[in-house]
Amino acid sequence: MTDPRGVASQTYPCGGCGARLEFAPGSTAMRCPYCGFQQEIHAVDRQVREIAYADLAVLPRKPVGTIGAYVFQCPRCAARTETNETATLCQFCGTPLVIDDAATGQIVPEAVLPFLLDRAAVREAMRGWTSSRWFAPSALKKVSEMESTKSTYVPHWTYDSQTVSQYRGQRGEYYWVTESYTDGDGNRQTRRVRRIRWRSAQGTVSRAFDDVLVPGSFVLPVKHVDELAPWPLLEAVPYQPQFLSGHSALRYDVEPEAGFEEAKNRMAPVINDDCRRDIGGDEQRVGSVNTQHHDVTFKLMLLPIWVATYVYAGRNWQILINGRTGEVQGQRPWSRTKIALAVILGILLVAAVAYLLYLRDVL
Known part of the structure; x- marks a missing residue:
């Protein structure tokens, strides 16, 4: 149920004209969209930290299913905006609204990767993407304007884990035999045939995983979000709400425990490849793998995605643009x-x- 009292929010008044400042992509400052006044976002005296997975039980948070919509009251026009986002714009006057960290009921983000691409760069990325779709209708290349673009911070969980995996499988080694056959003319011939000799194998492999990414929201198609990788995670900075001002930010709807189970699924193919290399030989079969996870840590990180919609043939098509690299993924028509x-x-x-x-x- 929506709390009628609303939630505490933060806005950043312009020192020049009194309007509200917005984070300017590609900079470390907030800028006034009206008078151009700029205010630097000062770096905080702390590092991005990894949280021990064992500490999840003591973190202050509410279950995702019990959190209703947030209600922002605009400090400029007093209008109320109901949303599931932790950063948004007033639906009446466009004032940037960022929820107070203590009001979300969720784990506070540890890091944010600020937007680097502005709207002009997004338009260029869009044009490059449409012109490179070989099997798209030719008219798609003429689409230069998007119906809407929305700069959105999307929550992601990252996981570190020291893994030790015990496996059982088989090692295959090639050997050659000579066999006889009759050709099409009725003549007896011989040929060399490759066979495989299988032997049982077992062993132990270990690997350290760092920053395995798992999207924390289902609002955008997970497949397309994953395809925006790789992300320059080393460029992330400690979370500050100023980076969200003027942009949207989704709250997570994937609990960190569920995220870790998905992270294990994403680690499994890598571990499987390690097992195959350890087995050696010419071919390998991996029968079973038992993996133990140690020293598991996690954090919540906000990644920048431009969500764009263009119109073609009377239908809206959605694409996602990596707000740092310009990588584009999404829907496209086929010719x-x-x-x-x-x-x-x-x-x-x-x-x-x-x-x-x-x-x-x-x-």
Whole structure:
């Protein structure tokens, strides 16, 4: 249920005209969108820390399912905005609103990766992306303006873990045998055939994982969010709410315990590859892997994503742009004509090669 009293929020008045300051992408300052007044965001005297996973039980937080919508009261026009975001804009006057850390009911972010790309850079990334879609309709390249763009900080959990894995499997080694066969002319021939000799294998491998990323929100398609990687996580700074001013920020709806289970799933293929290398031989089979996690730490980090929507053929299409690197992922239309032409050209190419091989054999 929504708290009718609303939540405490923070805004940053402009020292020049009294409007509200917004974080300027690509800088370390907040800037007034009206008079251009700029205020530096001073670095805090602390480091981004990793939290021991064992300390989760004592952290002050509410279960995700019990947190209702937040209600912001705008300090400028007194309007009330109901939202599930921890940073937003007043729906009436556009004043930036950032929730007070103590009012979220959730774990406070430890780090933030500030936006580097501004709206102009996003438009360039969009144009580059549309022009490189080979099987998209040609008209898509003419789409230069987006229906909407929203700079959004998306919560991610990061996990560190020291792993020790015991495995059982099989090691395969090639050997060759000679076998006889009858060819198409009825003649007896011999040929060398490769076989595999399998032997049981077992062992132990270890690996240290650092900053395994797990999206903490389902609001955006997880597949496309994952495809925005890699992220320059070393450029992240200790969290300060000033970096959120003028932008949106999602709250997490994935508990850190569930995030760790997903992190284990993301570690598993890497551990499996380690097991295969340890088995050695020419081929490997991994039957079972038992992994123990030690010295597990985690943190909540906000990553910058531009959420853009463009209109094509009467339909809205959503794309996501990495707010640091400009990597673009998302939805796109397909041209049936171009795909059909590509298939036809492929068939003609195969037929041409087959005909040339036929002529070579005949001549």
